[in-house]
Structure formats: C-alpha cells, structure tokens
Amino acid sequence: MFKSVGKRVPRFDGIGHVTGKTVYPSDLSMPGMLVCKTLRSPYHCTRIHFIDTTEAEKVPGVYSVITHKDVPHNLFSMVPDHHVLAEDIARYKGQNIVAVAAVDKSTALKALSKVKIEMEELPYVIDPVEAMKEDAPKVRPEGNLRVFDDVDTVRRIRRGDVEKGFAEADYIVEGEYWTPNQEHAPIETTASLAYLDGNGKLVIHSKTQGLYFTLGDLSNVFQLPLNKLKMVGATIGGAFGGQNSIHTDHIAGVLALKTGKPVKFHLTREEEMMYTTIRSAWRFKIKDGIKKDGKITARYVDVLEDCGAYTELGLYALEKNVNYIGGANKIENLAIDGRLVYTNKMPSGSMRGFGVNIGQYAEQVQTDKLARKIGISPFEIRLNNAFKEGDENHVGNPLVAVSGIETLQKVAKMAGVELPKEYQEMSSK
Amino acid sequence: MIKRGRGISSIYYPTGFNGGGDPDHVSLRLKSDGTIDMTNATCEMGQGFKSVACQMVAEALGVSEEVINIDNSNTDTCAFSMDTAGSRSTYIVGLASINAAQDLIKQMKMYAAAMLSCDISELEYAEGKVFKKSNTSEQLTLAEIGSGATYSGKFLMGHDGFLPPVAPPREPGTGFTEPSRSMAWGASVIDVDVDTETGVVEVVNLFNCYDIGTVINPLSAEGQVDGGNVQGIGMALFEDLSPDYPVSIEKYTSDFTDYIIPTSKDIPLNSQIEFFENYDPYGPFGAKGCGEMVTNTQPPAIINAIYDAVGVWVDSLPATPEKILRLLADNKKSI
C-alpha cells in the first residue's frame, strides 16, 4: 500500500551519531566567548533586600554582572509568572538571582563570591497538602491554589451521577496514590551559546526542544522583534520534555546583549538535577463503585498536583490530566476534582507522558484492585469496561480508531495467556 | 525467596496538544537536480523525526526518501513548528507535509503546462513525473522541472501548514470539550521477579502491544518503545529526586550516583513489541502519536505484577527495595 511509509529507514543523522560528528549545543564555542555562572537562592524561600554588584564587577576578566533590573522583560514561560532573575522574593532553592559573564569559569565564580547580597530566609512549604491549609506560608502572592476560570480552585469534570453510581455498586474500592519528583536527566545538560551577529541580531544556539516555542517567549524577554532574534539548534542530546522550559537561553541572551560578546551558559549535572524543571509530584485519591459482574458503575478522583513555585507547564499538565484520569474505560458516572497547588520547589515542567502517565499509574493499579475485589482476571475487567468505536470519552471527546480491546487481546496472545472464548471474540467495532 | 508475578495495564493517549490548535508549517523546495529541500523546525531529540519526516514527504510525492533533505536547524529559514512535544510531530508535520506536497505538485504542473504547451487539467503527477494523461510519454521528471524552473527564474516551492482543530471551549460545569481527535492505544503484560529478602524487583518478561496507527518507521518506533520500557522501568522502580518528600526535600539527589536511572543491566531479559496498526482516519497515512504513550504502560503493569508476586500494593512510586521490604514486613504483622 505504501512505498516509503513503513520502511525501516535508518536514522537520518545516524552516521553523524556513530562517528561523533553530530554537533550538540553544549559542544559549541566561539573565539572570545565568555562563560556565564549564576548566583542561586540558597533557601526554599528567600526575601532579597539588597544586591550590590560593584565589587563583583571589579574582578579582572568580568564583563557583566546582571540582576533582574537588567532584564528587558523579566517574566517568562508558558504561563508568564516566572522571573528570569529573582526580584524581591526567590520562591525556590536554586532560583537564579544574579548572573555573571566572565572570561572563564573560575573568574565568573570569583565574581559571584564578591556579590553583596542581603537576604532573609522566609517561611516555606514543601508538602502540597500542607500548602492548601489557610495558615500555610504563602508561596505566591495570588495564593497557593490555582484559580480556574477566575472563579474556582477546583478544576471539575462531571459526567452522569456519581452518587447514583456508587449506590448501584456492589462494592466500593478506594485507593490513594503518590508519584514522586522526577528528573528528565538527558545525558546532555542544558546549554546556550548566545551572541550578536555582525548586524546586531541576537543568535542563540539553544538546547530547546521547540525553537519557535522558545523564540516567542524570548522575543518578549529581550523585547526584540522576530527579525532580530534567531534560535538555532534542533539537534539535541535528549529532552524528554525538560527542554520545553527555558533554563539558560534567557540569561545567556541578556548577557550577550549587555556585553556584545558570545556568552555560553552550560549547566553542570548538579544544576540540571537540582534547579531545572521536573516532573512534579502528584497525589490521586480514587473511589470506585463496581458490580459483581465487573462493571464500573462510578468513579471519583481527587487530583492534587504539586506545581512548585511557578506555574511553568504545570497548568497544562493538570488540564491534560483531568481529561484522561478516568482511564480507557467506559464509565458513565464520573467526577473529577483537580487542584493545582504551589509549593516552594522547582517549577513543574513537562516530562514524557506529561500529565497523563502519573494518572495512568494510579488508575491502572486501582483497576487491578477492583478486579481482585470481585475475583475476576485483570484482563476481564479491562475488556469488560473498554471503550468501543464511536464512544465518547469522559469529557465528551469522540473516539475513532479505538483499539483498547485489540491491544489487550494481542498482548495476551504474545504473553501466552489464553483468554476465554467470549473475550477472544470481543471487538472494539 | 524469589517470587514471580504478572501484571497488566491498558491505556490510551492523545495525539498533539491538549485542545488542539497547535499548527506546523512545511516548505518543500525543488532544486535544479530534482532533489527536494524540506524545512520544518521540529527538533530532533532522538525520536527519529528527520527520517520519519523525509519518509512522509517521499510518500506524498511518490519518490524515494533519499530524494528528500530536511533542514530543521533554525528559526530564520525553517518553516514554523509549534513545539516538539505532546506526541505531535509525526502526526502534524505529516499532515502539513501532505498539504505542502500537494502545493508543490500544483506548481510543478503549472510549470509543466507551459513547457508542454497544454492546459494544466490535461496533466497528472505520479512518482516524480508530470505527464499528459492522453500521452504518458510526454512527461517531465523532477530533475527536468527543477533545472528548467530554476534557470528560467521560476521558484518552485510547495508550502502549506496544518492546524489540528481547536477544541470548543469546555463547559464550565462538566469540563466537557474535545481535547484530541486521534488517540493511540496500548497494553502491556509484564512479569517480574521479586526477591523477598532484598526487596529487589527485576523485570523478566515485557510484552507490549501498541496501536500508533500506521507505523511510519518501524525501526525508530521500536527504538521509542525500547526507550519507553527503560524509562517506564526507571519510573516504576528507581527514580525519585527527593526520597523524603513530602516531609522535606533536604535530601535531594544531584547526580547519577544518587538519582538512579536504568542501565543496560536493567533491560528485561525478554522484551517483545508488536504494533496493532489501526488506521487513523485523521492521521497522515493513518498514523497516530507514539512518543509518550510507549513509556506509560510499564509502571502500572510492574506495580500490578509486584502485587501478584508478593501481595503488596505499592501505592507510591518508585517501588524501591526499601519500600517493598517495609510493605512485606507490614503485611506479615497484619497476618
């Protein structure tokens, strides 16, 4: 049917990879290139009273020392509430406060040690459950709970009548699940090389996974039109969602604009692990009603996302999560309450499976608990409740090319599981 | 004692941004020797985008993928891409490629109509050639069109985009909306060995069946699944930046000595992948998204297998040896 589609074509850039000739952003250097290092918040929540960079600027080999006052527009990210360099309060440990461009790393670090900074540790909150309480330390000025649609701190999904569904059930099964803070851990750490070309255009070689995604955000940070800013890259040493957030491009860019020289900002492994966006922690409480024959009559899910100190991509993750946390099962009575809580931690970035797979872990383990409760096989409960062609999902999304049943049947066969005949004959059609 | 257990999982996963509205553009420039330069700024971060993009353009033009060269390197010269995320690239760039290829074919026909002194409606395009329907021997190849057009000052570049439909505003009371037209589906069966003395879990057999629609490039799709297995195992068993969370994050991992990601020794002893290619009516050549879903089936299946093996539910990831041993000890006490 197809000629090129379906072929095992080797990787377009594969020869470059096996010969070591592929060039990644972290490999780049330029004549006269400066090195960037930053001073980061030492506390989970820090009030910054006063910064004096005079002595730092005097260190021989230092070209520029910048604070938030040097950033043309200091807000960035998908939900632009994150600061390029912290202003009066740094809301998580490791947040960038001051940046230096110097001839080499040791000079940059020496300059940072000369920055005079007066700061104070503020009360902080790490536990998202604690952060929801009224007397919790305030992570963000607008409150610790995200407000949806300007009215409600709960993002709701409602389908059918859960109370009726629970009443119809033979059993009620409840579970609580947590997923941890996780790191993308690409083997190449984040790197930027920013410079002004001969005509004053700012060029940034970036490890971003979205050249244009980042371009739009950065043009705002630098207050530059799109013909004065060029992003270069698109061959990077792993991302897994972590490079949807800007970690170095903004600071390197401001320093290049300031100094007129090429500036490289390349994170160490420690910085990458400790201070960049993460897959943040989530908690799910699931309550299910199930009949003895294996039909799920109702499901209620309480979703809690620990978003960290800035929204970054955490809002998008919650939106996506509530759309899919019901699972690949037809459930007519379903209610979901999602909450996004701010805590004094690294902001929530995107990570492969973004917003969905953490919920799928909870929901699929819960499904096994249901099967064990009523004594049917884990295949049967899934096949009995599976979506079929033309169904709509829990938020009214029409489903086409549905294969829940078929993938289960096939994987059973691969694993040598002989399903009862009625299940072998089932179909999504 | 080593105890074996089996767990399964079954999921679906959307293709593209939540709620749609995430466009991409593609340009296809015909060069004087008949090769084609494609641009689109999707990032190559290991998923195999470039090969897949060339294959889809080649398919749309009925030529070999070796005719296509792709540049994704920068925002000055490469066509727009919204982002490389959300399992969107194959699907959306593919659909944009099909549209751009149609545009290039139209332009080539217009040029050929002038060269062959006929009306454009008399011409057809197939497999790298424009020819007269009435007399197929009157034809022009890509190279002939490319060189003729280039040196007569005609710029033949097909270009177009694709926009996944924007979801209707969600109903405030119910949250109803249409987040994605196309869904991928997947299921896993996983066998684990749990050492009840050490709490160590080892993945023994891993069977995956995924419906990612038409598989554009099986080699890179398998690579995605292999990687999904490894990352899924990492998420299920090892990875935790702050083991004392939510009480505190003072203990925080800062390197690969403390933050454990899987190595070659952690891959399953036996791993099998099959694709159930359920043609997606909206996708390019029937394809759906792949990248993210293939790392999502493993964690629940592993946790379910641990219960099957030793009778404890691991309700917080990851299932570290310490956690398993504590759960086993609690279990013993309660019996």
Added chain:
Amino acid sequence: MSKVLKFVLNGMPVKVVAEPQETLLQVLREKLSLTSPKCGCNHGDCGSCTVILNGKAVKSCMIIALTVEGKSVVTVDGLGTDGKLHPVQQAFHEYGAPQCGYCTPGMVMAATAFLNENPNPSYDEVKDALAGNLCRCGGYQKYVDAVMAVAKGEFGPIPKGSDVDV
C-alpha cells in the same frame, strides 16, 4: 603549574599545555576542540566521555590529563579505516541503536574496547560491559543486540592494530 603534555591522539602525536587539575576530557574538548567525547556528568557516572587509553576504555573526565603523557588515546574519531565505519559503528547505525546520539561516541568506545578484550561474549557479558554508559533515551536493547551481532561477525572482522591498540 602548567606543563607541556605530549601524547598520541588517534594515531597522531599531539602537544598541548595542560594544567595539573585539568582532566583528559577538558583537554580534549576545550584545548584540542575534539568534542566527540561528551561531558554528561563530569563525575564518572554517565560514560559519555569514554575513550580508549592504551587499549582500555576509560572515562576521560576521571583521568588527570598529565597522566596520559606518552600514552595513546583513541576517540571515536580514530575508528574506521579507509573511509569505512568500524564494525561497531556500522552495527549501531544499522540496528538503529543511537537515538539522540549524545551517549553514542562513549558507547562506541566502550563496546570497541570490550570486543577487543572479549571477541566472543555472552549476552550478559555485553550488558555488563555497557553498564557504565548511560543512555537516557533507553536504547540499550539495540546497543546490546548490535554488539552481539558484531561479535558474531555480521559486520565483518574487527580491524586490529594501531587505531585501537598500542
């Protein structure tokens, strides 16, 4: 105090000024502009900086540069002969093992040094041999399969001599 360091890099003599605290990886990347050995952690954890030093695979971020005086260092740039890929490189490419490719140069060097020592390994021995090289894309399966294929001779004989051994 900086010192002039002389060693053999990919079969060619090189002379470079190195500081006592500098690692071989720093000298290769920053002084000799050879960026095929990657710096993924600088802690000896990830293996992306693996090179072959006097026939043995080492993590170049863990080697003090001045200690390689007079020795032979081979990076992935030194593999392959007459414009042909080394069998390990060819196998990795054809098996589709590299994904993002950042770990690949280190993985090639680890596999090459291993096969020189153990030309007929078992599957488990290959998994052990690559365990010091992290691949976050998780392409281990195809890397291990490709090394087994090279060991079975599917990609021709492994060239012996100056490009790998000293």
